[in-house]
Amino acid sequence: MAFGDVVGHQRPVQILRRAIEGGRIHHAYLFTGEEGIGKRMVALNMAKALNCVNQQGDACDECLSCQRIDKGVHPDIILINPTGESIKIGQIRELQQAIAFKPYEARWRVIIMDGAERMTREAANAFLKTLEEPPGGTTIILVATAVEGLPATVISRCQRIRFNPLNPEEVRKILSDRLAAEEIDILASLIGGSPGRAVQMDCEEVAKTKAVLLSALSPSLVKRLHSAQDLARYEGRGRMFLEILGGWIRDIIVYQETQDEELLLNRDLTNEIKKVALQQRTDGLLGDFWHLLHVQQGIEAHGNLQLSLESALLAMKGS
Amino acid sequence: MKFVIEKDMLQTNLGKIQGIAERKSTIPILANTLISGENNRISIVATDLEIGVMEITEATKMEKGEICVSARKFYDIIRELPGDQIEVQKQENFWVSIKAGKTEFNLPGLDPKEFPAFPSTEGTSYFNIDAQVLAEMIEKTVFAASSEESRFNLNGIYIEQATRDKKDYFRMVATDGHRLSMIEKEIKTTFEKGIIISRRGLTELKKILGDTEREITVSLEGNNCIFKTEQTTVVIRLLEGEYPDYHQVIPGANKKQVIIDRREFIGALRRAQVIASEKGEGVKFFIQEESMEIKTGGPDVGNVHEEIKVIYNGKPIEVSFNARYLLDVLNNIDTEKITVNLNEELSPGLIKPMDREDYLYVIMPMRI
Ligand SMILES: [Zn+2]
Numbered sequence: 001m002a003f004g005d006v007v008g009h010q011r012p013v014q015i016l017r018r019a020i021e022g023g024r025i026h027h028a029y030l031f032t033g034e035e036g037i038g039k040r041m042v043a044l045n046m047a048k049a050l051n052c053v054n055q056q057g058d059a060c061d062e063c064l065s066c067q068r069i070d071k072g073v074h075p076d077i078i079l080i081n082p083t084g085e086s087i088k089i090g091q092i093r094e095l096q097q098a099i100a101f102k103p104y105e106a107r108w109r110v111i112i113m114d115g116a117e118r119m120t121r122e123a124a125n126a127f128l129k130t131l132e133e134p135p136g137g138t139t140i141i142l143v144a145t146a147v148e149g150l151p152a153t154v155i156s157r158c159q160r161i162r163f164n165p166l167n168p169e170e171v172r173k174i175l176s177d178r179l180a181a182e183e184i185d186i187l188a189s190l191i192g193g194s195p196g197r198a199v200q201m202d203c204e205e206v207a208k209t210k211a212v213l214l215s216a217l218s219p220s221l222v223k224r225l226h227s228a229q230d231l232a233r234y235e236g237r238g239r240m241f242l243e244i245l246g247g248w249i250r251d252i253i254v255y256q257e258t259q260d261e262e263l264l265l266n267r268d269l270t271n272e273i274k275k276v277a278l279q280q281r282t283d284g285l286l287g288d289f290w291h292l293l294h295v296q297q298g299i300e301a302h303g304n305l306q307l308s309l310e311s312a313l314l315a316m317k318g319s
Numbered sequence: 320m321k322f323v324i325e326k327d328m329l330q331t332n333l334g335k336i337q338g339i340a341e342r343k344s345t346i347p348i349l350a351n352t353l354i355s356g357e358n359n360r361i362s363i364v365a366t367d368l369e370i371g372v373m374e375i376t377e378a379t380k381m382e383k384g385e386i387c388v389s390a391r392k393f394y395d396i397i398r399e400l401p402g403d404q405i406e407v408q409k410q411e412n413f414w415v416s417i418k419a420g421k422t423e424f425n426l427p428g429l430d431p432k433e434f435p436a437f438p439s440t441e442g443t444s445y446f447n448i449d450a451q452v453l454a455e456m457i458e459k460t461v462f463a464a465s466s467e468e469s470r471f472n473l474n475g476i477y478i479e480q481a482t483r484d485k486k487d488y489f490r491m492v493a494t495d496g497h498r499l500s501m502i503e504k505e506i507k508t509t510f511e512k513g514i515i516i517s518r519r520g521l522t523e524l525k526k527i528l529g530d531t532e533r534e535i536t537v538s539l540e541g542n543n544c545i546f547k548t549e550q551t552t553v554v555i556r557l558l559e560g561e562y563p564d565y566h567q568v569i570p571g572a573n574k575k576q577v578i579i580d581r582r583e584f585i586g587a588l589r590r591a592q593v594i595a596s597e598k599g600e601g602v603k604f605f606i607q608e609e610s611m612e613i614k615t616g617g618p619d620v621g622n623v624h625e626e627i628k629v630i631y632n633g634k635p636i637e638v639s640f641n642a643r644y645l646l647d648v649l650n651n652i653d654t655e656k657i658t659v660n661l662n663e664e665l666s667p668g669l670i671k672p673m674d675r676e677d678y679l680y681v682i683m684p685m686r687i
Contacts, residue, residue: 064432073348073433075368100474101517101556102542104368105436135559 002059003045008170009038012161016046020057025050025108026159028131028140030116033163035145036196038174042163043112043141044069047077050108050139065106076106080113087115089122096126099135109138116142117149124151131157165193168265179203182268186210189247189265190240207268209241213248214272216313224313232306239305242296242312249289252277256285291315320384320409322356324376326397326419329405332374333394335527335551336365339372340390352390353434354407357383364437365390370523371437371554380406385431386415393417396424438543438554444509445538448489450548452504454529456491457521459502459651459678464518465495476521477562478544479513492565493518494681498644499568500651502678509538515562516544520555527553569681570662570669577606577659578630578673584657585649587625591615592642594623600641601687606661607635615642638664639685645670648680 003013012031019025029046031039048059048069059066068074078098080091095111103109113119119127131154134140140158147155166174168188174195175184183203190206191197209231216227231238244266251264255277261270295312333352340350344367353364359381363374386409393415397405400419408416413428457476465473473495481490481503488503524546528535536547546553591602595615605612611629616622638661648670649657656673670680 064436067432071433073346073435075346075435100558100560101369102559104542104556105438 001041001045002055002061003049004058006038006042006045007174008166009042009163012042012163013045015161016042017049017057020046020049025139027134027138028142028158030142030144030147030150030155030158030160031163032144032147032160034165034192034194036191036194036199037163037165038196039143039163040112040114043110043114043143044077046139046141047074047108047110047112050110051077051106074106075104076109078109078111080111082115082118085118087113087119087123089120089126092119092123092126092130096130099130099138102135103137107137109135111138111140112143113141114143115145116154117144117146119150121151124154128153128157166195167193171195171198185267188267189251190243205237206240206244209237210244210266210269212241213244214269221314225310228306228309228313231309235305238309241309242292245312246289246292246296248273249285249292252280253285253289256280288315320354320356320386321380321382321407322361322378323380323404323406324361324378326400326403326405328376330394330397332363332376333390333397335374336363336372336390337394338523338526339367339370340365342367344368348387348429348433349435350389350391351387351429351434352393353385353387353431353437355385355431356381364434366435366437366554368435369517369556370520371552372527373437373440373552373554375550375552382408384409386428387413387431387434388415388426388428392426396426400424438545439540440538440545440547440552440554441540443538443540445536446489446506446508447534447536448504448506450528450531450533450535453535453546454525456489456502456504457525457529460491460493460500461518461521462493462647462651463495463498463500463680464493466518467495473563475515475517475558475562477513477515477565478510480508480510492562494563494565494568497641497683498648499565499681500648500678501565501569501680504677513562514539514544515558515560516555517558524553524555527551568667569679570660570667572660572669573662575633575636575661576631577611577661579611579627579657579659581649581652581655581657583627585646587613587627588642588646588649590625591623592646594620595642599685600643601639601685602642602645603637603639603687605635605637606631608632636661636664638668639687640668640682641685644682648682651680 003017006013031043033039045059048066049057051065052059053063053065054060069077078095080087080095142158144150171193172184175198186203186206187198187201212227212231216224231241247265251266251273254263255273264270264273266273292312295308298308336352340352349367355362356378359378360375361378365372396417400422402420406418410416413430415426415428417424460476464476477492479490481488486505487507489506489508490503492501528546528551531548533548538545542557543554544557591613595602597620598617602613602615608631609628610626612624612626614624652672654672654675658671658673660669665684668682
């Protein structure tokens with residue numbers, strides 16, 4: 001894959017290509033943006049473009065350098081990932097030992113630290129030394145979902161490049177060679193602008209959870225309580241349910257206001273959404289939506305999943 | 320890819336690369352050896368990305384190509400094979416078959432393309448050095464290099480072209496800030512500027528090439544220093560960074576010169592070390608006409624003092640050094656007598672072999 005093949009992220013790619021073309025490569029970049037939208041992939045493309053034998057400012061995907069980077073065996077393209085929960089000081093020491101040597105074969109040595117916001121405090125302090133005195137011919141790319149976990153001293157030494165979530169069409173385009181259109185329909189409301197999330201999801205599990213949603217719409221409060229109990233048994237499913245519920249309410253409101261099927265996230269539920277949209281009033285739905293957000297915040301704060309699910313389901317007046 | 324080779328030859332060559340391929344690494348392919356064949360010669364390569372070794376040897380019935388297999392397993396198999404002719408052949412999916420007599424092994428291999436490229440070894444300009452001289456230079460310097468993790472450039476040995484009294488010297492320097500070693504040989508090198516090579520790099524080089532009788536060709540190419548004989552090539556990746564200016568650490572020779580018998584000095588220091596090792600290795604020396612008193616100790620560890628005969632005719636001086644550092648130095652000197660030049664109590668000591676000018680050591684004093 002080359003810069004030319006990247007879906008979306010026009011701005012970041014443009015900044016990087018210009019840097020290579022102008023020979024003004026920053027010694028450190030900080031890529032920020034949602035999980036799973038392709039930051040790391042763009043970072044790897046940068047490494048390929050900086051070292052490609054055949055192309056100027058992009059990757060050819062054919063030369064030995066491009067192939068080695070794709071296979072993860074290029075000696076000068078160093079990837080650092082969290083081990084367990086965090087990136088630890090030992091990993092930084094290992095990196096510093098590796099870059100004490102001149103590059104093995106690369107024109108540009110590239111260090112890609114994915115999940116940089118998960119550096120421990122000691123790791124970040126040690127890493128600062130490398131950022132302050134980077135060896136020549138080396139560029140560091142920090143990849144992070146948020147800058148919050150990073151010390152200001154680290155952030156200020158990097159050129160920050162923001163990555164936006166992809167739009168639904170871009171997400172579909174990226175997923176189209178891995179998933180069937182129906183599968184993408186099922187997952188779409190959950191993955192937002194992040195195709196990477198789709199890969200971690202079990203399509204069948206999502207479909208099952210959606211089925212629970214439909215049966216939970218019964219007017220019987222007892223049935224709703226049973227649904228909440230069922231969902232709470234698996235934490236992942238319970239959380240997923242609340243997310244699906246949010247997308248469902250959103251779709252009903254959107255359909256009531258626009259009558260445009262194309263704007264729905266849950267295209268697999270188009271018929272059901274249309275049916276409910278005709279019966280319900282928008283203000284009641286908005287009330288449900290706010291309540292749901294409230295419940296979700298409640299889970300983050302104190303985490304009784306079953307109570308939260310019950311509260312969400314019982315309170316649903318609108319849908 | 321196919322070749323037939325004498326067992327002994329293959330075994331010897333595979334033996335030489337084991338030390339490099341065996342090093343623990345997070346990159347699995349580095350535990351492999353890349354064997355390439357062409358024109359009735361095969362090259363056997365291993366690398367840990369810091370040090371690369373290539374052995375070239377003759378083979379017959381050659382079909383050009385490459386294989387990449389576990390260095391250890393291949394070596395173990397070759398050692399155990401009967402007979403004296405071995406046939407090695409590439410199979411589907413990077414597998415390799417190894418046949419000798421009625422025995423046949425099949426080993427899974429890896430895509431040779433994934434093996435790191437062996438750096439170019441065609442250095443544009445080179446010079447020659449006797450293998451034994453190079454080994455001596457390495458031995459006499461590396462011990463003084465730092466092993467501290469945070470000072471990577473001091474972990475290396477500085478190698479440069481020096482000129483003194485209109486003569487050209489090949490010089491090696493190592494220091495960890497507490498002691499310094501320097502050796503130079505009258506050789507005209509082709510180094511335009513100094514380079515830093517890791518302590519491990521030079522130690523491995525000595526292991527691999529130290530016992531050849533031949534001349535070694537030395538050159539620089541890209542980020543590597545290349546050491547070559549007809550059969551063996553060792554490529555060592557250079558360290559980044561600037562080496563500190565070591566000249567200012569080396570004191571000039573002066574009047575306060577002590578001549579000491581090396582063996583006697585070593586004996587006395589070893590005895591003092593029994594006590595000194597418990598208190599940071601510090602040992603005091605009181606030197607006056609014809610004698611040196613060596614003492615160390617304290618209320619909690621006991622004490623020792625000893626007097627040895629030296630040649631000295633300056634003012635009395637008292638100075639303290641680290642016993643282990645001194646012993647490291649004395650064990651790396653090969654003359655019977657040594658000279659120690661001192662200046663003041665807290666200035667560095669200059670230690671040299673008597674009547675030799677090609678190497679020297681500097682030790683920083685201790686405050687006790
Ligand atoms: Zn390429």
